[in-house]
Amino acid sequence: MGVPITFLDKYNPEQFEIIGLGIANLGLSIGVLPYKEEHKAYRKKVQHKGAVDGDLYMLDENGHPVVPYARVLIKRRK
Numbered sequence: 001m002g003v004p005i006t007f008l009d010k011y012n013p014e015q016f017e018i019i020g021l022g023i024a025n026l027g028l029s030i031g032v033l034p035y036k037e038e039h040k041a042y043r044k045k046v047q048h049k050g051a052v053d054g055d056l057y058m059l060d061e062n063g064h065p066v067v068p069y070a071r072v073l074i075k076r077r078k
Contacts (some may be wrong), residue, residue: 002056015077022071027054030073039065043071 002022034053043051
């Protein structure tokens with residue numbers, strides 16, 4: 001799960017494991033889907049930023065990829 005960086009103030013190591021930041025290939029290792037080709041083209045042409053497979057991103061109301069502020073990837077401990 002990707003949570004805001006402010007989560008660290010409330011972090012309980014008995015409840016959650018920190019995986020890392022939700023950028024680059026780390027996301028792929030936990031199941032974040034790669035960018036679709038049209039999203040890569042949009043990011044490069046319109047936002048002038050490269051799309052890195054594994055980045056956490058959302059789609060806005062127009063179907064365009066939006067990368068949220070930095071997120072910490074966490075996993076619930078069993």
